[in-house]
Amino acid sequence: MSKVKYYYDSETLSYRKIEKKKGRKLGIFVLSLLGMLLSGFLLLVVYLNLPGVETPREKAMKRELANMELQYTLLNRKMDQAESVLNDLAERDNSLYRVYFEANPIPEEQRKAGFGGINRYKDLEGFNNSNLIVNAHKRLDILTKQIVVQSKSLDEIAQLAEEKEKLLAAIPAIQPVNNEDLTRMASGFGFRTDPFTKALKKHWGMDFTAPRGTPVYASGDGKVTRADNTASGYGNHIRIDHGYGYESLYAHLYKFNVRNGQKVKRGDLIGFVGSTGRSEAPHLHYEVFKDGDRINPINFYYGNLSPKEFAELLKTSQQENQSLD
Known part of the structure; x- marks a missing residue:
């Protein structure tokens, strides 16, 4: 109602x-x-x-922003560690590896060069945290480039090491006749009395006296370029091309154990001591060439002689006695 x-x-x-x-x-x-x-x-x-009052969306966005900043901070720390390791490697590369293998060091400006030209980070600009993101990308790009430069350098070092290993194996580095097989080291490199003319004459090698048939060994890796008796005065002789400008000669042999064109390794049996050609008694006449010039073989016996044995051999080789060829 x-x-x-x-x-x-x-x-x-x-x-x-x-x-x-x-x-x-x-x-x-x-x-x-x-x-x-x-x-x-x-x-x-x-x-x-009101200060301190946030909407739920603002709180979520702030959490995401804080997490992003934390992740970029952690990323920068990891890049700091990577840069430190890479800098140490670059230092060893320049001051140790490349020095040992006689390669020019890589300039610092080449290792740490930036990226010129167009702006690679334009799409990352215009935001509240653009500086943070752009700097991280720049560091990462430079770090990547440093890694590429260092990787190429290590590839080059590996190639140089392989060549160095081949060089060390090729250099005539051992005595061609074992010490226990020697009667004596008859004559060294230098001016010696010729056994036939009795005149002072340059002796271009070293004479190792040993019984006929004593084994003769290759002093380094290489390829046999001659194994014949057609060279005047040498009789049966062998020439080995070791590469890198090195060559060795083994003369007055009794017989050969290799053929022309055969590849040999250091220490391989190549022939036997004899007295063929212009020779006064059984012995091995041994010569070493570098870039076509005869050099003193005494400098190439570090591969199989002790310091004491080398000192005795050096003393004997310097005596101005009579050669055997």
Whole structure:
């Protein structure tokens, strides 16, 4: 049952029914709605401007940003470690490896050169943390380039080491006749008395006296270029080309154990001591050539002589006695 409201009319001295005006409810509703909207807007403004108050989305974004900064910090630390290791390797490469193998050191500016020309990091610019991201990319790119330079350098060192190993194997580095097989070291490199003319003459090799048939060994790796008796004075002789400008000659042999064109290794049996050609007694005449010039073989016996044996051989080779050829 709806309530009917009245009011007292003093003019007529009677009660009159209060009539509801049309649109009143609508006006009240509109005013209420506006009030709520205004109150909500004011509360939102206050909420957004209060210090320390964050929305859930802001909190999530801040967590993501903090995690990203942490990851970039860890990445920079790893790059610091990688740069330190690479710098140590570059130092050893320049001051040790490349010096040992007689290669020019790689300049520092070549190892750590940047990237010129176009801006490689344009797509990373324009953000709040662009500097952090761009710097990380730059360091990583430079580090990658340093690794490539160092890798190529190590490839070169490996190739030089392989060549060095071949060179060391090729150099005539052992005495061609074993010490226990020697009667004596008859004559060394230098001016000696010729056994036939008795005149002082340059002796271009070393004479090792030994019984006929004593084994003769290759003093280094190489290829036999001659095994014949057609050279004047040498009789049966062998020439070995060791490469790198080195050549060795073994003369007055009794017989051969190799043929022309055969590849030999250091220590291989190549022939036997004899007295063929211009020779006074059984012995091996041994010569060493470098770039076509005869050099003193005494400098090439470090491969199978002790320091004491070498000192005795050196002393004997310097005596100005008579050669055997």
